[in-house]
Amino acid sequence: QVQLVESGGGVVQPGRSLRLSCAASGFSFSGYGMHWVRQAPGKGLDWVAVIWFDGSYKYYAESVKGRFTISRDNSKNTLFLQMNSLTAEDTAVYFCARGDSHTRGFDYWGQGSLVTVSS
């Protein structure tokens, strides 16, 4: 069965960096685009970034462009999100989600990883 497991979250000071990982299993990871979506405490869902199946295309929400970098290692079935220059507004649960090219939606989600930016 499809599984997505995020890790790497925690408490970080403003201005510092953090790297999230998403370990995928149960499907052919190299055949799917992957996304990061975040949810601030008590708030709604906010799309963050996408990476094409082969890493050839990446796109970011304006709120994170220039600070966050999405990447993947298809040999290790793992998705990453490098987050730099973090601010309190980046505090959220970060979900990885599998992209479904036929529906341009997200058909599987991880359980999320909490990132708290605080001094």
Added chain:
Amino acid sequence: DVVMTQSPLSLPVTLGQPASISCRSSQSLVYSDGNTYLNWFQQRPGQSPRRLIYKVSNRDSGVPDRFSGSGSGTDFTLKISRVEAEDVGVYYCMQGTHRWTFGQGTKVEIK
């Protein structure tokens, strides 16, 4: 960017009664291939989102048939024919035509 606007934001419903959520986009969601990439997600308390509906009206595997989606262009609706206790949560529309944008969410609770 495409803005997705849901209403209502809070929806108290009686068990066994129908419920309806509206979602409007700031631009047409018809893609160049003729498809309309409008999805609906359910997020139960403490859980990750789960997709219910894709391409306006197609139910995902395992989704009860009391959930239905409809609409076109810029106006879309999610309907629950008879609300059950397990339907409590927040429902989000999301467009995938112009990259990806979520609505604000509609909280469904039992009266």
